[in-house]
Amino acid sequence: MSIYDSLNQEQREAVFCTDGPLLLLAGAGSGKTRVLVHRIAYLIEEKKVKPWNIMAITFTNKAAKEMRERVDDMIGYGASDCWVSTFHSSCVRILRRDIDKLGYSANFSIYDTDDQKRLIKEVLKSLQYDTKQFSERAMMNAISAAKEQYISPAEYMEDAVGDFRREKIAKVYVNYQKQLETANALDFDDLLYKTVELFEHHPDVLEYWQERFRYIMVDEYQDTNGVQFIFIKQLASKYRNICVVGDDDQSIYKFRGADVRNILEFEDFFPESTVIKLEQNYRSTKNILNVANSVIRNNTARMDKTLYTDNDEGETTTFAQYQDNYKEAEAIADEVSKIVASGANYKDFAVLNRTNAQSRVFEEKFGVYNIPYKIVGGVSFYSRMEIRDIVAYLKLVNNLSDDQAMKRIINVPRRGIGQTTVEKINEFAMEREIAFFDAASMVEEISTISKATAKKIAAFVEMIDDFTEIADKGDIAELYDKVVEETGYLNNLVLEGTEDAKDRINNLEEFKSKIVDYENNEAEPSLQGFLTDVALISEVDNLVSDDAVTVMTIHSAKGLEFPYVFLSGMEEGIFPGYMTINSGNDDDMEEERRLFYVGATRAEKRLYLSASKRRMVNGQQQFNKVSRFVDEIDREYLNFSPTVDSSAFSSDFAADIFTKTKPVAMKPAYTLKSEPKKYKDAVKDDSPFEIDYKVGDRVRHIKFGSGTVKEITPTGSDYEVLVDYDLRGVRRSFASFAKLKKEE
DNA sequence: CTCCTTTGTCTTTTT
DNA sequence: GACAAAGGAG
Numbered sequence: 001m002s003i004y005d006s007l008n009q010e011q012r013e014a015v016f017c018t019d020g021p022l023l024l025l026a027g028a029g030s031g032k033t034r035v036l037v038h039r040i041a042y043l044i045e046e047k048k049v050k051p052w053n054i055m056a057i058t059f060t061n062k063a064a065k066e067m068r069e070r071v072d073d074m075i076g077y078g079a080s081d082c083w084v085s086t087f088h089s090s091c092v093r094i095l096r097r098d099i100d101k102l103g104y105s106a107n108f109s110i111y112d113t114d115d116q117k118r119l120i121k122e123v124l125k126s127l128q129y130d131t132k133q134f135s136e137r138a139m140m141n142a143i144s145a146a147k148e149q150y151i152s153p154a155e156y157m158e159d160a161v162g163d164f165r166r167e168k169i170a171k172v173y174v175n176y177q178k179q180l181e182t183a184n185a186l187d188f189d190d191l192l193y194k195t196v197e198l199f200e201h202h203p204d205v206l207e208y209w210q211e212r213f214r215y216i217m218v219d220e221y222q223d224t225n226g227v228q229f230i231f232i233k234q235l236a237s238k239y240r241n242i243c244v245v246g247d248d249d250q251s252i253y254k255f256r257g258a259d260v261r262n263i264l265e266f267e268d269f270f271p272e273s274t275v276i277k278l279e280q281n282y283r284s285t286k287n288i289l290n291v292a293n294s295v296i297r298n299n300t301a302r303m304d305k306t307l308y309t310d311n312d313e314g315e316t317t318t319f320a321q322y323q324d325n326y327k328e329a330e331a332i333a334d335e336v337s338k339i340v341a342s343g344a345n346y347k348d349f350a351v352l353n354r355t356n357a358q359s360r361v362f363e364e365k366f367g368v369y370n371i372p373y374k375i376v377g378g379v380s381f382y383s384r385m386e387i388r389d390i391v392a393y394l395k396l397v398n399n400l401s402d403d404q405a406m407k408r409i410i411n412v413p414r415r416g417i418g419q420t421t422v423e424k425i426n427e428f429a430m431e432r433e434i435a436f437f438d439a440a441s442m443v444e445e446i447s448t449i450s451k452a453t454a455k456k457i458a459a460f461v462e463m464i465d466d467f468t469e470i471a472d473k474g475d476i477a478e479l480y481d482k483v484v485e486e487t488g489y490l491n492n493l494v495l496e497g498t499e500d501a502k503d504r505i506n507n508l509e510e511f512k513s514k515i516v517d518y519e520n521n522e523a524e525p526s527l528q529g530f531l532t533d534v535a536l537i538s539e540v541d542n543l544v545s546d547d548a549v550t551v552m553t554i555h556s557a558k559g560l561e562f563p564y565v566f567l568s569g570m571e572e573g574i575f576p577g578y579m580t581i582n583s584g585n586d587d588d589m590e591e592e593r594r595l596f597y598v599g600a601t602r603a604e605k606r607l608y609l610s611a612s613k614r615r616m617v618n619g620q621q622q623f624n625k626v627s628r629f630v631d632e633i634d635r636e637y638l639n640f641s642p643t644v645d646s647s648a649f650s651s652d653f654a655a656d657i658f659t660k661t662k663p664v665a666m667k668p669a670y671t672l673k674s675e676p677k678k679y680k681d682a683v684k685d686d687s688p689f690e691i692d693y694k695v696g697d698r699v700r701h702i703k704f705g706s707g708t709v710k711e712i713t714p715t716g717s718d719y720e721v722l723v724d725y726d727l728r729g730v731r732r733s734f735a736s737f738a739k740l741k742k743e744e
Numbered sequence: 745c746t747c748c749t750t751t752g753t754c755t756t757t758t759t
Numbered sequence: 760g761a762c763a764a765a766g767g768a769g
Contacts, residue, residue, distance in 0.1 A: 058758085059758045059759080060758040060759080061758080061759085062758080063758080086758080086759065087758095087759075088758090088759045089759085110759090112759085113757090113759095188759050189759090191759080192759095220758085223758075252756080253756085253757075253758075255755085255756065255757080256756090256757060256758085354755075354756075355755060355756070356755090356756085357754090357755090357760095357761095360760095377757090411745090414745085414746080416745070416746095417745090418745045418746080419745080420745085421745095535759080536759060537759090538758075538759070553755095553756065553757090554756085555756055555757065555758080556756095556757085556758080558758080559758090574755095577755050577756075578755080579755060579756095580755085591756095592756095595756080616760075617754095618753085618754055618760075618761095619754095619760045619761080620760095
């Protein structure tokens, strides 16, 4: 009896296949984390591989943390020597050691999206670009896309020749990167990019890490982008013991540069690789998988793989459409309450949305229904203004070249240093290609700045110098105290006395306790280390311990599972999103479909789909048709009569989705390779649906078996029929969906 | 330089 | 409808 006995045939194969490249295609809920953890255990215990020769890379801190814990539990002593971390934090560790070889220094700052945006804005301004034509957002996306492909500013410039717009973007990229260098700062993409660059130009450094990591494992491989793939190739090219785990059907970050081709190209680069498929799902019921499979099979770009399960049939997935999103949220709240009353916990439920904005209604209605809930996403703790302000002080102290940090707080709290002064200092700094802080230290040399203003700036510089001295003592909490005190930041909030100010003070206190926590738990705490954690750790890493319903986007639900899952807003324009429909891009639509697949496969016991006829979007009332993804589900797997709130099942429901879905379904933009069953099959054009049975007749349902018709109610173009099934009891459904056959 | 009003914008987002 | 950014008055 060993720990490997609990694995199935394919899982065991994957665990024992330790040498050489391995491509593991693992469907949703097929136990891939289990395999990875067992594989690490096997390497250490059976193959006697040293723990520090093993590296496991994940995308999220949450995944890393979970794997870390499971490895520690299974292996115990020595396990902590193997690296289990995200791409980004691995890169930071590598860069802190050798980045000086690239002209940066080890105390580099990490710029988050906000810093990035501000810097780009400055660059656009200095280039005098029309921000209508060249939006910050577009520039950020373009630069990010370039870095994800490991395209340098110079290469980008070269490629862009002859293309007016791209030439202009190239200039932004060049300037942006120059500014980052002056600021001794790296953006998120740089963390990967610069590591790859380091490896490329310094073979000795690469070899050091190749020797270090002889066994490499990569989770969620389908979400790797170009530069991440290069990073993996570089590290693994010597020992070639590389195991990647992915599922092409769960690739939902293409918009962020993830490239499914990395799965296909893996075999090109590592031709000797073994491919193992994990197709047995242990998470969901047959019904849930049927729903997920019937939608995902409409995608053309897929690897050959079919998920199956030995689990029970389970309950039929329901679909319901409500008058508006308030009714929808109420119905969901109601259903949650009912199931909780019969013994479930609140934490067994998740409401998954396409967009964060959809969460708001649930916040409101769950409050009314007294249902404990937590909203994941939205404004994270570290992006609150007061936290960002104080972090900027700490970042500046850690890296005096950090221009974004400096510019953020030079006048926070207000100390009479305005925009024009900032611009004057900036100009001075740009001319000399020095950091903003250094320019500010030389303020008396800037002729355009008045004596009075210069005095204020000198005082600020002096204060930062004081902070730097305190920081050198190594006590972060003490530094924090000095900062909030000396700057008057805390005092200002106290004087304000508003509810809002009190909130902010609380947040700052929480932030301080995070500092203390860090100092107590870290082996070698440092300001730099703390700031790295702050930059890389996101709020989603929250504990799931409290008993509450989770409300979040499908994106953030990836890798999670819940007994009961509600996919709300199953509407054209919401899911699939408005942008995707308009772009007419098949690839984008396939990504939305994969997103549905990810959402549906989160459910263990029961899945609910719902839509609203009317909802507020961006301050405007919108009337949406039912999502095409609902169309694509084989009707036998769906129960169209809502168990939630039958009154919301309006009489014109059937007519509504028939007429509204049809024109959409006929547009060629998303014609599907295998024509799925459509509602129009059930109803012949616009003529009313005809039935050949009456009350008292014996009928047969494809799923529920035989029963007796109890009641028939005409609803315009359809009939609502109440049938007492011999095995399933009384159910109400629409004649067109139920497809009842009269028994002779 | 600061404060207040108007205008614009709006997917998803592991780090 | 919510929030940031830009513009104008004090």
